[in-house]
Amino acid sequence: MNAVIQLLQSHRSIRKFKDIPLRKEQLEAIVTSAQMASSSSNVQAYSIVAVSDPDKKQTLARLAGNQTYVAHNGMFLVFCADLNRLQIATAQHGEPFHQNAESFIVATVDAALAAQNAAVAAESLGLGVCYIGGIRNAPDEVSRLLELPQLVYPIFGLCIGVPDQEPTIRPRLPLAGLLHENAYSDEAVRSGIEAYDRTMHEYYKVRTQGRTLTNWSRGIADKYRKPVRAHIRPFLEGQGFRLD
Amino acid sequence: MNAVIQLLQSHRSIRKFKDIPLRKEQLEAIVTSAQMASSSSNVQAYSIVAVSDPDKKQTLARLAGNQTYVAHNGMFLVFCADLNRLQIATAQHGEPFHQNAESFIVATVDAALAAQNAAVAAESLGLGVCYIGGIRNAPDEVSRLLELPQLVYPIFGLCIGVPDQEPTIRPRLPLAGLLHENAYSDEAVRSGIEAYDRTMHEYYKVRTQGRTLTNWSRGIADKYRKPVRAHIRPFLEGQGFRLD
Numbered sequence: 381m382n383a384v385i386q387l388l389q390s391h392r393s394i395r396k397f398k399d400i401p402l403r404k405e406q407l408e409a410i411v412t413s414a415q416m417a418s419s420s421s422n423v424q425a426y427s428i429v430a431v432s433d434p435d436k437k438q439t440l441a442r443l444a445g446n447q448t449y450v451a452h453n454g455m456f457l458v459f460c461a462d463l464n465r466l467q468i469a470t471a472q473h474g475e476p477f478h479q480n481a482e483s484f485i486v487a488t489v490d491a492a493l494a495a496q497n498a499a500v501a502a503e504s505l506g507l508g509v510c511y512i513g514g515i516r517n518a519p520d521e522v523s524r525l526l527e528l529p530q531l532v533y534p535i536f537g538l539c540i541g542v543p544d545q546e547p548t549i550r551p552r553l554p555l556a557g558l559l560h561e562n563a564y565s566d567e568a569v570r571s572g573i574e575a576y577d578r579t580m581h582e583y584y585k586v587r588t589q590g591r592t593l594t595n596w597s598r599g600i601a602d603k604y605r606k607p608v609r610a611h612i613r614p615f616l617e618g619q620g621f622r623l624d
Numbered sequence: 625m626n627a628v629i630q631l632l633q634s635h636r637s638i639r640k641f642k643d644i645p646l647r648k649e650q651l652e653a654i655v656t657s658a659q660m661a662s663s664s665s666n667v668q669a670y671s672i673v674a675v676s677d678p679d680k681k682q683t684l685a686r687l688a689g690n691q692t693y694v695a696h697n698g699m700f701l702v703f704c705a706d707l708n709r710l711q712i713a714t715a716q717h718g719e720p721f722h723q724n725a726e727s728f729i730v731a732t733v734d735a736a737l738a739a740q741n742a743a744v745a746a747e748s749l750g751l752g753v754c755y756i757g758g759i760r761n762a763p764d765e766v767s768r769l770l771e772l773p774q775l776v777y778p779i780f781g782l783c784i785g786v787p788d789q790e791p792t793i794r795p796r797l798p799l800a801g802l803l804h805e806n807a808y809s810d811e812a813v814r815s816g817i818e819a820y821d822r823t824m825h826e827y828y829k830v831r832t833q834g835r836t837l838t839n840w841s842r843g844i845a846d847k848y849r850k851p852v853r854a855h856i857r858p859f860l861e862g863q864g865f866r867l868d
Contacts, residue, residue, distance in 0.1 A: 384748030
Protein backbone atom coordinates (compact mmCIF):
# COMPACT_ATOMS: atom_id res chain seq x y z
CA MET A 381 0.00 0.00 0.00
CA ASN A 382 1.54 3.32 -1.04
CA ALA A 383 1.26 6.60 0.88
CA VAL A 384 -1.55 7.98 -1.29
CA ILE A 385 -3.72 4.88 -0.89
CA GLN A 386 -2.95 4.94 2.82
CA LEU A 387 -4.15 8.55 2.96
CA LEU A 388 -7.36 7.74 1.03
CA GLN A 389 -8.11 4.75 3.18
CA SER A 390 -7.62 6.58 6.47
CA HIS A 391 -10.30 9.19 5.76
CA ARG A 392 -12.81 10.06 8.44
CA SER A 393 -14.95 13.17 8.65
CA ILE A 394 -13.79 15.80 11.14
CA ARG A 395 -16.51 17.65 13.02
CA LYS A 396 -14.39 19.68 15.43
CA PHE A 397 -11.69 22.05 14.21
CA LYS A 398 -9.11 24.28 15.87
CA ASP A 399 -9.71 27.99 15.51
CA ILE A 400 -7.04 28.41 12.81
CA PRO A 401 -7.97 30.01 9.48
CA LEU A 402 -6.89 28.32 6.27
CA ARG A 403 -3.90 30.11 4.77
CA LYS A 404 -4.20 31.60 1.29
CA GLU A 405 -1.58 29.26 -0.16
CA GLN A 406 -3.35 26.26 1.37
CA LEU A 407 -6.65 27.32 -0.21
CA GLU A 408 -4.95 27.80 -3.55
CA ALA A 409 -3.24 24.40 -3.43
CA ILE A 410 -6.56 22.77 -2.54
CA VAL A 411 -8.63 24.49 -5.22
CA THR A 412 -5.95 24.11 -7.90
CA SER A 413 -5.97 20.37 -7.09
CA ALA A 414 -9.76 20.37 -7.31
CA GLN A 415 -9.57 21.92 -10.75
CA MET A 416 -7.33 19.14 -12.07
CA ALA A 417 -10.04 16.51 -11.60
CA SER A 418 -11.56 15.28 -14.85
CA SER A 419 -14.46 17.26 -16.30
CA SER A 420 -17.00 16.07 -18.87
CA SER A 421 -15.76 17.36 -22.28
CA ASN A 422 -13.81 19.97 -20.31
CA VAL A 423 -16.95 21.98 -19.57
CA GLN A 424 -15.87 22.54 -15.91
CA ALA A 425 -19.49 23.11 -14.96
CA TYR A 426 -19.00 24.08 -11.32
CA SER A 427 -18.05 26.96 -9.07
CA ILE A 428 -16.74 27.09 -5.53
CA VAL A 429 -17.70 29.78 -3.05
CA ALA A 430 -15.11 30.05 -0.27
CA VAL A 431 -16.94 31.38 2.78
CA SER A 432 -14.71 33.06 5.36
CA ASP A 433 -17.17 35.74 6.51
CA PRO A 434 -18.10 34.79 10.12
CA ASP A 435 -21.71 36.02 9.82
CA LYS A 436 -22.31 34.07 6.63
CA LYS A 437 -20.74 30.99 8.21
CA GLN A 438 -23.04 31.32 11.23
CA THR A 439 -26.05 31.60 8.96
CA LEU A 440 -24.94 28.58 6.94
CA ALA A 441 -24.40 26.58 10.15
CA ARG A 442 -27.96 27.35 11.21
CA LEU A 443 -29.43 26.59 7.78
CA ALA A 444 -27.54 23.27 7.65
CA GLY A 445 -29.33 22.15 10.81
CA ASN A 446 -27.25 23.80 13.53
CA GLN A 447 -24.02 22.06 12.69
CA THR A 448 -21.52 24.16 14.69
CA TYR A 449 -18.52 22.93 12.69
CA VAL A 450 -19.93 24.71 9.61
CA ALA A 451 -19.18 27.98 11.43
CA HIS A 452 -16.05 26.87 13.27
CA ASN A 453 -13.35 25.65 10.91
CA GLY A 454 -10.47 26.97 8.81
CA MET A 455 -12.66 27.63 5.77
CA PHE A 456 -16.05 26.60 4.43
CA LEU A 457 -16.28 25.84 0.73
CA VAL A 458 -19.61 25.60 -1.04
CA PHE A 459 -19.50 23.49 -4.19
CA CYS A 460 -22.03 24.53 -6.81
CA ALA A 461 -23.15 22.98 -10.06
CA ASP A 462 -22.76 25.84 -12.53
CA LEU A 463 -24.45 26.03 -15.94
CA ASN A 464 -24.40 29.83 -15.79
CA ARG A 465 -20.83 29.97 -17.10
CA LEU A 466 -21.76 27.70 -20.01
CA GLN A 467 -24.80 29.79 -20.81
CA ILE A 468 -22.73 32.99 -20.84
CA ALA A 469 -20.15 31.33 -23.13
CA THR A 470 -22.90 30.10 -25.45
CA ALA A 471 -24.66 33.48 -25.53
CA GLN A 472 -21.38 35.21 -26.40
CA HIS A 473 -21.52 33.37 -29.72
CA GLY A 474 -25.16 34.27 -30.30
CA GLU A 475 -26.35 30.69 -29.81
CA PRO A 476 -29.36 29.47 -27.79
CA PHE A 477 -28.52 27.45 -24.66
CA HIS A 478 -30.03 24.00 -24.24
CA GLN A 479 -30.06 22.18 -20.92
CA ASN A 480 -31.83 19.11 -19.53
CA ALA A 481 -31.31 16.20 -17.13
CA GLU A 482 -28.03 15.37 -18.92
CA SER A 483 -26.47 18.79 -18.28
CA PHE A 484 -27.75 18.63 -14.70
CA ILE A 485 -25.87 15.35 -14.21
CA VAL A 486 -22.74 16.72 -15.91
CA ALA A 487 -22.62 19.78 -13.66
CA THR A 488 -23.35 17.79 -10.50
CA VAL A 489 -20.68 15.20 -11.29
CA ASP A 490 -18.08 17.80 -12.33
CA ALA A 491 -18.54 19.55 -8.99
CA ALA A 492 -18.30 16.30 -7.02
CA LEU A 493 -15.11 15.11 -8.74
CA ALA A 494 -13.50 18.48 -8.05
CA ALA A 495 -14.65 18.39 -4.43
CA GLN A 496 -13.14 15.00 -3.79
CA ASN A 497 -9.78 16.17 -5.13
CA ALA A 498 -10.10 19.16 -2.79
CA ALA A 499 -10.82 16.84 0.13
CA VAL A 500 -7.82 14.62 -0.66
CA ALA A 501 -5.53 17.63 -1.15
CA ALA A 502 -6.66 19.08 2.18
CA GLU A 503 -6.07 15.80 4.00
CA SER A 504 -2.62 15.51 2.44
CA LEU A 505 -1.83 18.84 4.13
CA GLY A 506 -2.77 17.38 7.52
CA LEU A 507 -6.15 19.09 7.50
CA GLY A 508 -9.52 17.48 8.17
CA VAL A 509 -12.70 17.80 6.11
CA CYS A 510 -16.42 17.21 6.45
CA TYR A 511 -18.95 17.28 3.62
CA ILE A 512 -22.15 19.16 4.48
CA GLY A 513 -25.19 17.98 2.53
CA GLY A 514 -27.24 19.87 5.12
CA ILE A 515 -27.01 23.05 3.03
CA ARG A 516 -29.68 21.40 0.85
CA ASN A 517 -32.06 21.82 3.83
CA ALA A 518 -32.49 25.42 2.74
CA PRO A 519 -31.05 25.78 -0.76
CA ASP A 520 -33.06 28.95 -1.46
CA GLU A 521 -31.64 30.79 1.54
CA VAL A 522 -28.11 29.48 0.83
CA SER A 523 -28.36 30.67 -2.78
CA ARG A 524 -29.53 34.12 -1.71
CA LEU A 525 -26.81 34.39 0.94
CA LEU A 526 -24.07 33.53 -1.55
CA GLU A 527 -25.71 35.53 -4.36
CA LEU A 528 -25.87 32.53 -6.67
CA PRO A 529 -27.38 33.49 -10.04
CA GLN A 530 -29.83 31.40 -12.06
CA LEU A 531 -28.37 28.11 -13.32
CA VAL A 532 -26.13 27.69 -10.26
CA TYR A 533 -27.11 25.48 -7.32
CA PRO A 534 -25.30 24.67 -4.06
CA ILE A 535 -24.77 20.88 -3.89
CA PHE A 536 -22.84 20.54 -0.64
CA GLY A 537 -20.41 22.34 1.58
CA LEU A 538 -16.97 21.22 2.67
CA CYS A 539 -15.58 22.19 6.06
CA ILE A 540 -11.79 22.32 6.04
CA GLY A 541 -9.54 22.94 9.01
CA VAL A 542 -7.04 21.73 11.55
CA PRO A 543 -8.62 18.72 13.30
CA ASP A 544 -9.40 19.02 16.99
CA GLN A 545 -10.58 15.44 17.40
CA GLU A 546 -9.43 11.94 16.44
CA PRO A 547 -12.51 10.01 15.34
CA THR A 548 -12.23 6.36 14.38
CA ILE A 549 -12.69 5.20 10.81
CA ARG A 550 -16.26 4.10 10.03
CA PRO A 551 -16.53 0.65 8.39
CA ARG A 552 -17.90 0.53 4.84
CA LEU A 553 -20.09 -2.00 3.03
CA PRO A 554 -18.19 -5.21 2.26
CA LEU A 555 -16.43 -4.90 -1.10
CA ALA A 556 -18.46 -7.78 -2.55
CA GLY A 557 -21.68 -5.92 -1.76
CA LEU A 558 -20.93 -3.10 -4.18
CA LEU A 559 -18.27 -4.34 -6.60
CA HIS A 560 -19.89 -6.46 -9.30
CA GLU A 561 -18.09 -8.54 -11.94
CA ASN A 562 -19.38 -7.98 -15.47
CA ALA A 563 -23.01 -7.91 -14.30
CA TYR A 564 -24.94 -6.53 -11.34
CA SER A 565 -25.83 -9.13 -8.74
CA ASP A 566 -28.86 -8.50 -6.56
CA GLU A 567 -27.85 -11.48 -4.45
CA ALA A 568 -24.46 -9.91 -3.68
CA VAL A 569 -26.22 -6.70 -2.67
CA ARG A 570 -28.48 -8.61 -0.27
CA SER A 571 -25.59 -10.53 1.32
CA GLY A 572 -23.69 -7.27 1.53
CA ILE A 573 -26.48 -5.63 3.49
CA GLU A 574 -26.68 -8.62 5.82
CA ALA A 575 -22.95 -8.66 6.55
CA TYR A 576 -22.80 -4.87 6.92
CA ASP A 577 -25.73 -4.90 9.34
CA ARG A 578 -23.73 -7.20 11.63
CA THR A 579 -20.63 -5.00 11.31
CA MET A 580 -22.51 -1.79 12.04
CA HIS A 581 -24.51 -3.29 14.90
CA GLU A 582 -21.20 -4.05 16.60
CA TYR A 583 -19.76 -0.64 15.66
CA TYR A 584 -22.71 1.31 17.13
CA LYS A 585 -22.75 -0.90 20.24
CA VAL A 586 -19.08 -0.29 20.97
CA ARG A 587 -19.23 3.43 20.14
CA THR A 588 -22.20 4.03 22.43
CA GLN A 589 -21.18 1.64 25.22
CA GLY A 590 -24.07 -0.65 24.43
CA ARG A 591 -26.75 2.07 24.38
CA THR A 592 -27.43 1.94 20.62
CA LEU A 593 -28.55 -1.43 19.29
CA THR A 594 -29.42 -0.68 15.69
CA ASN A 595 -27.90 -1.56 12.35
CA TRP A 596 -27.40 -0.02 8.90
CA SER A 597 -30.57 -1.18 7.15
CA ARG A 598 -32.72 0.00 10.08
CA GLY A 599 -31.15 3.45 9.78
CA ILE A 600 -31.76 3.45 6.02
CA ALA A 601 -35.41 2.42 6.52
CA ASP A 602 -35.88 5.20 9.08
CA LYS A 603 -34.45 7.71 6.63
CA TYR A 604 -36.29 6.66 3.47
CA ARG A 605 -39.71 5.70 4.82
CA LYS A 606 -40.67 9.35 4.46
CA PRO A 607 -39.78 11.92 1.79
CA VAL A 608 -36.44 13.69 2.36
CA ARG A 609 -35.97 17.30 1.18
CA ALA A 610 -39.00 17.29 -1.11
CA HIS A 611 -38.31 20.99 -1.76
CA ILE A 612 -35.27 20.25 -3.95
CA ARG A 613 -37.10 19.86 -7.27
CA PRO A 614 -39.13 23.09 -6.93
CA PHE A 615 -35.98 24.88 -5.77
CA LEU A 616 -34.03 23.66 -8.82
CA GLU A 617 -36.82 24.82 -11.11
CA GLY A 618 -36.85 28.21 -9.45
CA GLN A 619 -33.09 28.37 -9.97
CA GLY A 620 -33.64 27.83 -13.70
CA PHE A 621 -32.59 24.18 -13.98
CA ARG A 622 -34.53 21.92 -16.31
CA LEU A 623 -34.65 18.22 -15.55
CA ASP A 624 -36.45 17.11 -18.68
CA MET B 625 3.78 21.12 -2.74
CA ASN B 626 3.62 17.62 -1.31
CA ALA B 627 3.62 14.36 -3.30
CA VAL B 628 -0.17 13.91 -3.14
CA ILE B 629 -0.89 17.42 -4.43
CA GLN B 630 1.75 16.90 -7.10
CA LEU B 631 -0.04 13.70 -8.15
CA LEU B 632 -3.45 15.42 -8.24
CA GLN B 633 -2.11 18.34 -10.22
CA SER B 634 -0.39 16.19 -12.82
CA HIS B 635 -3.57 14.40 -13.90
CA ARG B 636 -4.33 13.98 -17.58
CA SER B 637 -6.70 11.49 -19.16
CA ILE B 638 -5.07 8.48 -20.79
CA ARG B 639 -6.68 7.23 -24.00
CA LYS B 640 -4.17 4.54 -25.00
CA PHE B 641 -3.28 1.70 -22.68
CA LYS B 642 -0.86 -1.24 -22.81
CA ASP B 643 -2.48 -4.64 -23.11
CA ILE B 644 -1.92 -5.52 -19.44
CA PRO B 645 -4.91 -6.57 -17.30
CA LEU B 646 -5.37 -4.96 -13.91
CA ARG B 647 -4.24 -7.32 -11.15
CA LYS B 648 -6.77 -8.42 -8.53
CA GLU B 649 -4.89 -6.69 -5.71
CA GLN B 650 -4.71 -3.47 -7.74
CA LEU B 651 -8.46 -3.56 -8.31
CA GLU B 652 -9.08 -4.18 -4.62
CA ALA B 653 -6.79 -1.35 -3.53
CA ILE B 654 -8.53 0.99 -5.98
CA VAL B 655 -12.09 0.05 -5.00
CA THR B 656 -11.33 -0.04 -1.28
CA SER B 657 -9.96 3.50 -1.66
CA ALA B 658 -13.12 4.48 -3.57
CA GLN B 659 -15.23 3.20 -0.70
CA MET B 660 -13.48 5.42 1.83
CA ALA B 661 -14.72 8.59 0.14
CA SER B 662 -17.41 10.41 2.11
CA SER B 663 -21.01 9.34 1.59
CA SER B 664 -24.15 11.29 2.41
CA SER B 665 -25.35 10.03 5.85
CA ASN B 666 -23.35 6.87 5.08
CA VAL B 667 -25.97 5.65 2.59
CA GLN B 668 -23.24 4.56 0.10
CA ALA B 669 -25.76 4.84 -2.73
CA TYR B 670 -23.61 3.52 -5.58
CA SER B 671 -22.34 0.32 -7.14
CA ILE B 672 -19.39 -0.41 -9.38
CA VAL B 673 -19.47 -2.96 -12.19
CA ALA B 674 -15.95 -4.09 -13.11
CA VAL B 675 -16.07 -5.14 -16.74
CA SER B 676 -13.29 -7.51 -17.79
CA ASP B 677 -15.30 -9.56 -20.30
CA PRO B 678 -13.83 -8.69 -23.75
CA ASP B 679 -17.17 -8.95 -25.57
CA LYS B 680 -18.91 -6.68 -23.11
CA LYS B 681 -16.03 -4.21 -23.33
CA GLN B 682 -16.28 -4.20 -27.13
CA THR B 683 -20.01 -3.53 -26.90
CA LEU B 684 -19.47 -0.74 -24.38
CA ALA B 685 -16.78 0.81 -26.60
CA ARG B 686 -19.23 0.87 -29.51
CA LEU B 687 -22.09 2.24 -27.39
CA ALA B 688 -19.83 4.98 -25.99
CA GLY B 689 -19.27 6.26 -29.52
CA ASN B 690 -16.51 3.95 -30.78
CA GLN B 691 -13.96 4.88 -28.18
CA THR B 692 -11.39 2.07 -28.63
CA TYR B 693 -9.79 2.66 -25.22
CA VAL B 694 -13.04 1.53 -23.56
CA ALA B 695 -12.27 -1.95 -24.92
CA HIS B 696 -8.48 -1.81 -24.64
CA ASN B 697 -7.31 -1.12 -21.11
CA GLY B 698 -6.50 -2.95 -17.89
CA MET B 699 -10.08 -2.81 -16.59
CA PHE B 700 -13.25 -0.87 -17.27
CA LEU B 701 -15.27 0.21 -14.25
CA VAL B 702 -18.86 1.40 -14.59
CA PHE B 703 -19.94 3.67 -11.73
CA CYS B 704 -23.67 3.49 -11.03
CA ALA B 705 -25.97 5.52 -8.81
CA ASP B 706 -27.71 2.85 -6.74
CA LEU B 707 -30.99 3.35 -4.87
CA ASN B 708 -31.81 -0.35 -5.25
CA ARG B 709 -29.71 -1.28 -2.21
CA LEU B 710 -31.49 1.38 -0.13
CA GLN B 711 -34.87 0.18 -1.29
CA ILE B 712 -34.03 -3.42 -0.36
CA ALA B 713 -32.82 -2.30 3.07
CA THR B 714 -35.97 -0.25 3.60
CA ALA B 715 -38.28 -3.05 2.44
CA GLN B 716 -36.57 -5.47 4.84
CA HIS B 717 -38.03 -3.41 7.66
CA GLY B 718 -41.48 -3.31 6.07
CA GLU B 719 -41.27 0.38 5.29
CA PRO B 720 -42.25 2.17 2.04
CA PHE B 721 -39.37 3.65 0.06
CA HIS B 722 -39.47 7.33 -0.86
CA GLN B 723 -37.23 8.86 -3.50
CA ASN B 724 -37.10 12.14 -5.38
CA ALA B 725 -34.65 14.65 -6.88
CA GLU B 726 -32.81 14.75 -3.53
CA SER B 727 -32.05 11.02 -3.46
CA PHE B 728 -31.08 11.22 -7.13
CA ILE B 729 -28.50 13.89 -6.26
CA VAL B 730 -27.27 11.90 -3.24
CA ALA B 731 -26.70 8.74 -5.28
CA THR B 732 -25.06 10.61 -8.16
CA VAL B 733 -22.72 12.51 -5.83
CA ASP B 734 -21.86 9.42 -3.75
CA ALA B 735 -20.83 7.58 -6.92
CA ALA B 736 -18.76 10.51 -8.19
CA LEU B 737 -16.86 11.00 -4.91
CA ALA B 738 -16.03 7.28 -4.86
CA ALA B 739 -14.94 7.38 -8.51
CA GLN B 740 -12.55 10.25 -7.95
CA ASN B 741 -10.89 8.37 -5.09
CA ALA B 742 -10.60 5.37 -7.44
CA ALA B 743 -8.99 7.58 -10.09
CA VAL B 744 -6.48 9.02 -7.61
CA ALA B 745 -5.67 5.58 -6.18
CA ALA B 746 -5.10 4.20 -9.69
CA GLU B 747 -2.82 7.08 -10.63
CA SER B 748 -0.85 6.63 -7.41
CA LEU B 749 -0.12 3.08 -8.64
CA GLY B 750 1.34 4.48 -11.87
CA LEU B 751 -1.79 3.66 -13.83
CA GLY B 752 -3.72 6.01 -16.11
CA VAL B 753 -7.46 6.65 -16.18
CA CYS B 754 -10.09 8.12 -18.45
CA TYR B 755 -13.69 8.92 -17.49
CA ILE B 756 -16.24 7.84 -20.09
CA GLY B 757 -19.44 9.88 -20.04
CA GLY B 758 -20.14 8.38 -23.47
CA ILE B 759 -21.90 5.41 -21.85
CA ARG B 760 -24.80 7.85 -21.37
CA ASN B 761 -25.18 7.82 -25.18
CA ALA B 762 -27.02 4.53 -24.78
CA PRO B 763 -27.86 4.07 -21.11
CA ASP B 764 -30.65 1.58 -21.87
CA GLU B 765 -28.33 -0.79 -23.72
CA VAL B 766 -25.58 -0.35 -21.10
CA SER B 767 -28.06 -1.16 -18.32
CA ARG B 768 -29.28 -4.29 -20.10
CA LEU B 769 -25.72 -5.42 -20.85
CA LEU B 770 -24.67 -5.08 -17.20
CA GLU B 771 -28.02 -6.38 -15.91
CA LEU B 772 -28.68 -3.26 -13.85
CA PRO B 773 -31.95 -3.55 -11.94
CA GLN B 774 -34.49 -0.79 -11.44
CA LEU B 775 -33.19 2.13 -9.34
CA VAL B 776 -29.63 1.73 -10.63
CA TYR B 777 -28.26 3.88 -13.47
CA PRO B 778 -24.82 3.97 -15.11
CA ILE B 779 -23.35 7.47 -14.69
CA PHE B 780 -19.94 7.07 -16.32
CA GLY B 781 -17.24 4.55 -16.97
CA LEU B 782 -13.60 4.70 -15.90
CA CYS B 783 -10.88 3.13 -18.05
CA ILE B 784 -7.90 2.07 -15.95
CA GLY B 785 -4.63 0.68 -17.23
CA VAL B 786 -0.93 1.03 -17.87
CA PRO B 787 -0.50 4.20 -19.98
CA ASP B 788 0.83 3.81 -23.51
CA GLN B 789 1.02 7.54 -24.22
CA GLU B 790 2.28 10.71 -22.53
CA PRO B 791 -0.29 13.43 -23.16
CA THR B 792 0.31 16.95 -21.93
CA ILE B 793 -1.73 18.46 -19.12
CA ARG B 794 -4.74 20.47 -20.31
CA PRO B 795 -5.00 23.99 -18.84
CA ARG B 796 -8.00 24.73 -16.63
CA LEU B 797 -10.10 27.86 -16.12
CA PRO B 798 -8.21 30.54 -14.21
CA LEU B 799 -8.71 30.07 -10.46
CA ALA B 800 -10.40 33.46 -10.15
CA GLY B 801 -13.02 32.41 -12.70
CA LEU B 802 -14.44 29.68 -10.50
CA LEU B 803 -13.34 30.40 -6.93
CA HIS B 804 -15.58 33.05 -5.41
CA GLU B 805 -15.07 34.82 -2.08
CA ASN B 806 -18.17 34.87 0.14
CA ALA B 807 -20.45 35.62 -2.85
CA TYR B 808 -20.71 34.54 -6.48
CA SER B 809 -19.34 37.08 -8.93
CA ASP B 810 -20.73 37.06 -12.46
CA GLU B 811 -18.02 39.52 -13.43
CA ALA B 812 -15.29 37.10 -12.33
CA VAL B 813 -16.93 34.35 -14.37
CA ARG B 814 -16.95 36.57 -17.47
CA SER B 815 -13.30 37.60 -17.07
CA GLY B 816 -12.47 33.94 -16.45
CA ILE B 817 -14.04 32.91 -19.76
CA GLU B 818 -12.17 35.68 -21.56
CA ALA B 819 -8.79 34.72 -20.12
CA TYR B 820 -9.41 31.00 -20.64
CA ASP B 821 -10.41 31.58 -24.26
CA ARG B 822 -7.00 33.12 -24.87
CA THR B 823 -5.24 30.24 -23.09
CA MET B 824 -7.15 27.55 -24.96
CA HIS B 825 -6.80 29.29 -28.32
CA GLU B 826 -3.03 29.06 -27.86
CA TYR B 827 -3.26 25.49 -26.54
CA TYR B 828 -5.28 24.23 -29.52
CA LYS B 829 -3.06 26.11 -31.98
CA VAL B 830 0.13 24.54 -30.62
CA ARG B 831 -1.39 21.07 -30.28
CA THR B 832 -2.65 21.05 -33.88
CA GLN B 833 0.31 22.89 -35.43
CA GLY B 834 -1.86 25.89 -36.19
CA ARG B 835 -4.72 23.94 -37.83
CA THR B 836 -7.30 24.51 -35.08
CA LEU B 837 -8.06 28.14 -34.32
CA THR B 838 -10.93 27.93 -31.88
CA ASN B 839 -11.33 28.66 -28.19
CA TRP B 840 -13.20 27.33 -25.19
CA SER B 841 -16.41 29.38 -25.37
CA ARG B 842 -16.82 28.56 -29.09
CA GLY B 843 -16.60 24.84 -28.23
CA ILE B 844 -19.15 25.29 -25.44
CA ALA B 845 -21.52 27.17 -27.78
CA ASP B 846 -21.19 24.41 -30.39
CA LYS B 847 -22.03 21.81 -27.75
CA TYR B 848 -24.96 23.53 -26.04
CA ARG B 849 -26.69 25.22 -28.98
CA LYS B 850 -28.59 21.94 -29.47
CA PRO B 851 -29.99 19.45 -26.94
CA VAL B 852 -27.45 16.87 -25.72
CA ARG B 853 -28.62 13.35 -24.77
CA ALA B 854 -32.28 14.30 -24.53
CA HIS B 855 -33.02 10.59 -23.88
CA ILE B 856 -31.60 10.72 -20.33
CA ARG B 857 -34.78 11.81 -18.56
CA PRO B 858 -37.04 9.16 -20.20
CA PHE B 859 -34.32 6.57 -19.56
CA LEU B 860 -34.13 7.49 -15.86
CA GLU B 861 -37.90 7.25 -15.57
CA GLY B 862 -37.87 3.84 -17.22
CA GLN B 863 -35.20 2.80 -14.75
CA GLY B 864 -37.53 3.74 -11.90
CA PHE B 865 -35.94 7.03 -10.81
CA ARG B 866 -38.19 9.87 -9.75
CA LEU B 867 -36.95 13.40 -10.19
CA ASP B 868 -39.83 15.17 -8.50
